[in-house]
Amino acid sequence: MKKLLIVILLFVLCGTIGVQASALAQTDPSVENTTEQTTPADQTESKGGGIDWMQVIFAGSYLLGVFVLFPLVVYTNYQEKMLGDENPDKFKIPEDLSEEERNDRAEQVLVGIEEKLTPFTDDEGNEMITITSGAQARYMRHGLNYINTRLCPSDPVVCARVEEFLNVYKDRTTREFTGSKWILGCAIGILVFMGIMDIGILLSSFTLIHIIGITFYYLSSRTARYALEKRMENFNSRKLGIIGGVMAALFAGFSIKEYVSVNGGPWQRDYESEGTSTMILIVAIVMVAFFVGFLVAFFGILNFIINYSTSFINPLKKPEDWYAAKFKEQEVAMVS
Incomplete structure (x- = not known):
């Protein structure tokens, strides 16, 4: 047992020394010069620069996840919750539209939303519509946001339908964390380990980026209700649990008991x-x-690809731009 512990410690130390030596060889000019002197010119030219794919994955994941996708996830979660509670300062009612025209346009948008959603029959036999995909959720959100911030209809019937659609949207886009607690625990454990080894490391820029990465994972793992129902239908599970299965299998090894019999004697632990x-x-x-x-x-x-690829909200897309892209062709056709 003691010999095994010594071997494991030596293995870890050798690995650490090897990594440090490799890093030193890449950064120390004297080592590079020595290598260049002992390596033939033709061999040096024939060797191409190798790509450390693990380093590319690590660095690329933090760059893409933290600096690009994380703001989109935060903005999408915020906008999904705040729909219907817009600040009056954001209202920009077109001056060239009368009150009746604004009501008619709001009705037009509501009809477009209704045609986009999925019809179904409830338990009582009533015909209903609901959201079953991210594209529908995003379309509905843009339509309702355009009505609330650009049209502000006064027709009681239109307002009642808007309120009804808002309730459907908020109910179907309610999100729930379905990620792996193992991944969160391992990521947080790295910070704890770094703090134990050197408290100063916790003040580095990597710590901040890693914390944002943890937050990004948590938010991107929040699944909307419509997607969760579809996952239950296809996989009969709320989460895939691949990492959890691997970790559970490893921890299950602690429950294994080993017995030995010496020279045919009784079995002993x-x-x-x-x-x-x-x-x-x-x-x-x-x-x-x-x-x-x-x-x-x-x-x-x-x-993010699973939960937000078709439902994320683009902060650069204005409500009037969305309406122009979706309904201007219909208006031209009606006029002609």
């Missing part, structure tokens, strides 16, 4: 072998946890 297996499991769990923790932004990108 082999505590030394169990201790060896436990140490191997601990090393494996730590390695997997670190690997998973550093990939938190990468998993966030995957969840």
Whole structure:
């Protein structure tokens, strides 16, 4: 048992020294010059620069997830909750439209929304419509936002329908966290480990980026109700649980008991072998946890594709631009 512990420690130390030596060789000019002197010119030219794909995945995930997708996720979550509670300062009613024209245009948008949604029959036999996809949710949100901030209809019937559609939208876009708590735990565990090793590391820029990456993963793992229902129909599960399954399988190894019989004698617990297996499991769990923790932004990108790729709200798209793209052709056709 002691020999195994010594071997494991030596293995870890050798790996650490190897990594440090490799990093030093890449940054120390003297090492580079020595390498260039001992390497033939033809061999140097024939060797192409290798790509460290793991480093590309780590760095690319943080860059794309933290600096590009994270603001979109935050903005989308905020806009989904704030629909119907707009600030009056944001109202921009077109001056060239009369009150009747604004009511008619609001009715036109509501009809477009109704045609876009999915019809179904409830338990009482009533014909209803609902949201079943991200594209429908985004279309409905843009339409209702245009009515509330640009048209402000006064017709009681139109206002009642707008309120009804708002209730449908808020109910169907309610989000719930369906990500992996293992990934969150591993990512947070990295910060705890860094703080134990050197408290000064927690004040670095990486810590801030990593915390944003954790927040990005949490928000991107929030699934809308319509998507959650579809997932239950297709997979009969609220989450895929791949990482959780791997970690659970590793921790299940601690429950294994080992027995040994010496020279045909009675079976006895082999505590030394169990201790060896436990140490191997601990090393494996730590390695997997670190690997998973550093990939938190990468998993966030995957969840963004699943939960937000068709429903995210573009902050640069104005309500009037949306209406022009969706309904101007209909107006031209009606006039002609």
